[in-house]
Amino acid sequence: xxxxxxxxxxxxxxxxxxxxxxxxxxxxxxxxxxxxxxxxxxxxxxxxxxxxxxxxxxxxxxxxxxxxxxxxxxxxxxxxxxxxxxxxxxxxxxxxxxxxxxxxxxxxxxxxxxxxxxxxxxxxxxxxxxxxxxxxxxxxxxxxxxxxxxxxxxxxxxxxxxxxxxxxxxxxxxxxxxxxxxxxxxxxxxxxxxxxxxxxxxxxxxxxxxxxxxxxxxxxxxxxxxxxxxxxxxxxxxxxxxxxxxxxxxxxxxxxxxxxxxxxxxxxxxxxxxxxxxxxxxxxxxxxxxxxxxxxxxxxxxxxxxxxxxxxxxxxxxxxxxxxx
Amino acid sequence: xxxxxxxxxxxxxxxxxxxxxxxxxxxxxxxxxxxxxxxxxxxxxxxxxxxxxxxxxxxxxxxxxxxxxxxxxxxxxxxxxxxxxxxxxxxxxxxxxxxxxxxxxxxxxxxxxxxxxxxxxxxxxxxxxxxxxxxxxxxxxxxxxxxxxxxxxxxxxxxxxxxxxxxxxxxxxxxxxxxxxxxxxxxxxxxxxxxxxxxxxxxxxxxxxxxxxxxxxxxxxxxxxxxxxxxxxxxxxxxxxxxxxxxxxxxxxxxxxxxxxxxxxxxxxxxxxxxxxxxxxxxxxxxxxxxxxxxxxxxxxxxxxxxxxxxxxxxxxx
Numbered sequence: 001x002x003x004x005x006x007x008x009x010x011x012x013x014x015x016x017x018x019x020x021x022x023x024x025x026x027x028x029x030x031x032x033x034x035x036x037x038x039x040x041x042x043x044x045x046x047x048x049x050x051x052x053x054x055x056x057x058x059x060x061x062x063x064x065x066x067x068x069x070x071x072x073x074x075x076x077x078x079x080x081x082x083x084x085x086x087x088x089x090x091x092x093x094x095x096x097x098x099x100x101x102x103x104x105x106x107x108x109x110x111x112x113x114x115x116x117x118x119x120x121x122x123x124x125x126x127x128x129x130x131x132x133x134x135x136x137x138x139x140x141x142x143x144x145x146x147x148x149x150x151x152x153x154x155x156x157x158x159x160x161x162x163x164x165x166x167x168x169x170x171x172x173x174x175x176x177x178x179x180x181x182x183x184x185x186x187x188x189x190x191x192x193x194x195x196x197x198x199x200x201x202x203x204x205x206x207x208x209x210x211x212x213x214x215x216x217x218x219x220x221x222x223x224x225x226x227x228x229x230x231x232x233x234x235x236x237x238x239x240x241x242x243x244x245x246x247x248x249x250x251x252x253x254x255x256x257x258x259x260x261x262x263x264x265x266x267x268x269x270x271x272x273x274x275x276x277x278x279x280x281x282x283x284x285x286x287x288x289x290x291x292x293x294x295x296x297x298x299x300x301x302x303x304x305x306x307x308x309x310x311x312x313x314x315x316x317x318x319x320x321x322x323x324x325x
Numbered sequence: 326x327x328x329x330x331x332x333x334x335x336x337x338x339x340x341x342x343x344x345x346x347x348x349x350x351x352x353x354x355x356x357x358x359x360x361x362x363x364x365x366x367x368x369x370x371x372x373x374x375x376x377x378x379x380x381x382x383x384x385x386x387x388x389x390x391x392x393x394x395x396x397x398x399x400x401x402x403x404x405x406x407x408x409x410x411x412x413x414x415x416x417x418x419x420x421x422x423x424x425x426x427x428x429x430x431x432x433x434x435x436x437x438x439x440x441x442x443x444x445x446x447x448x449x450x451x452x453x454x455x456x457x458x459x460x461x462x463x464x465x466x467x468x469x470x471x472x473x474x475x476x477x478x479x480x481x482x483x484x485x486x487x488x489x490x491x492x493x494x495x496x497x498x499x500x501x502x503x504x505x506x507x508x509x510x511x512x513x514x515x516x517x518x519x520x521x522x523x524x525x526x527x528x529x530x531x532x533x534x535x536x537x538x539x540x541x542x543x544x545x546x547x548x549x550x551x552x553x554x555x556x557x558x559x560x561x562x563x564x565x566x567x568x569x570x571x572x573x574x575x576x577x578x579x580x581x582x583x584x585x586x587x588x589x590x591x592x593x594x595x596x597x598x599x600x601x602x603x604x605x606x607x608x609x610x611x612x613x614x615x616x617x618x619x620x621x622x623x624x625x626x627x628x629x630x631x632x633x634x635x636x637x638x639x640x641x642x643x
Binding site: 108163 | 381412413414415417418422423424425426427431432434435436439441442443444445446447448449450453460472473476477479480483636637638639640641643
C-alpha cells in the first residue's frame, strides 16, 4: 500500500516513540486533535498526554521547553503549527538551542527536532505559506532538512530524532497528501547531510529541495523530449550542504540551475551558486541560474500566487536558456 | 564548615571574587562586559544554598554567587571570565554565558528571560521522569516585561512544574527605573495571573531569602508546582562596569548600602555568639587562598588557539 508524505511523517514519529521512551512531542493542538494537519493523529491515543503535550499558543516556550528537556537527555520533537509561526521562536532557536553546545564547551548535547509545515501553493496567504529555511541557514549550530518524498520524509525524521544536535525539519504541506509511494517494510534511515540524485542526466543539473523537486522532475521529462538530459539533485539536507554531490554533478553536466520555492533574494540558491563559483568555476559552461519565488509576499488570490511561485513552465524555460550555452 | 559560617563564607567569597574580577578588568586581563552583583549576594547565595546537586539553576549574568554556591570551582570560573581555554566554554563565550550541567548550572544568553522556558523544559523532564529535582530560574524585574517570562510562567502554572522563578528586583533594567517598566509594584503579583503564588522577600537579608525559598522549594519538590519568589535588592554598581549609573540618586545608593547583606549578616553572627573578629580573620585567609589560587590558575592557563573557534558547534558533525 502506498504511504503518503504525511503518513510517512506520522509513522516516523510513531516508530521512534515506540523505540525510545525519551522521545516526546510538544506543540499546539497535536494531542486529541492530532495536529492542524493530522500529522500526529493517533499518537495521543497511543502514548498519552505526557508524551504528546499540547501547549498554549507560545512558540518561543515550545522551543525553550523542548531545549530544556533535550539538554537533560530527552529527545523532544517540537511542532510549529505553521512554519510561518517559527518567527515567534526565533530567539530560542538561533540564540539558545543553536549556541548551547558551543558556549558550554562542547559538553552539552541538544537532541531537539523542530518540525515546521512550510510552503505555498495551498492559497494560505502571507502567514500560512512561507519557506523560512533561509532565516536559519545562516545560523551555525543548527541542521536543516527538507524532504521532498515520503521515503525521505520518514527516513530523515527518524535520523533527526536520533541526532544529537538541533534539527529543523521543514515538511512541505503541499506534499502532505499529494505525494505517495511504497515504503519498505523494514526500518530504514536517511542520513542527514546527504543529497540524493533523483534523476541522472548529462546535459544540465537542477539542484532543488522540497516541493520543487516534483516540478523539476516534470520539467526533466519535458526537456527529455527536446534531447536535454537533466540531472536532478535533491538536497534533502540544507544545512550542512552536501557540497560533494553538488560539485560532482556540476563537474559532470557543466550547466547548473538552482530551483527552490523560497524567495530568490537571500535564498539558499544564492549560497549554492557562490559555492559553485568558488569551487567549480572552471567547469561551468554557463551562468548558474535560479528559479525561485518572486521577491514579494506569498499573496493570497490564485492568480497572484501562481504568478509568484516557481512552475514547471518557468523551470523548463530557464533550462532551455541554460542549455543554449 | 557549619552552616552559619558557610553562608558568610559564600557571600564574602562572592564579593571578594568580584573585587578581584574588577582588578583584573582594570588591568585589561578581563575583556568585554563585567556585570557585578555587588549588593545582591544574599539573593544569589541564599536562593542556591541547600539545593541538590541534580537540581538545575539558570543564573543571571549577575549571579556569580549562585554559581559559587552551586559548586563551581572558582579557578574555572575565573578562567572562563578571562577567555581562557580552561573555562567552561573554552574561551567561546564570556562571563556567565557558559555553564556546567554536571553541577546543574546552565549558561544564560543576553536575551533576558530566555532561560525561563528552558528552565520549564528541565522541570518538565523531572516531572515526566518522576524525579524529585527542581529547576530554579533567576531573572531581573526587567526581564519580566518580555514574552518569554509570561509564556514560561503560564506553562509552568498549567503543568504545575517543579520550578522556582526567582526575581532579583533591583529596581533598574540597565538605566530604566521600575516605574517605567511596569504599572504594578511587585513582580510577584504577576504569578497570580498564572495560577500560582508569588512571594516578596527582602533580598538583602539572606535568612529572609532562605526562608521564602524553603517554602518554594518544598512546593516544587512535592509536586505542588511553581512559585515566584521576588527578592527586593539593589546593585551598587552600574549595569556593567562601563556604566557610571548616573541615572540614580546618590541618596538612594547610600540607603541601600546601609542595608548591605554582609554587615547585616555579621551582626547576626555576633548576636549568635560567634567571635566575629576571629571568624572574619579565618574566612579572609581562606578566601585569599582560594582567590590567589584562582588567579594563578587563570593567568597561567592558555588562551585557545584561533582555529578552536570552529570546534564544538555540533555533537555529530557531518
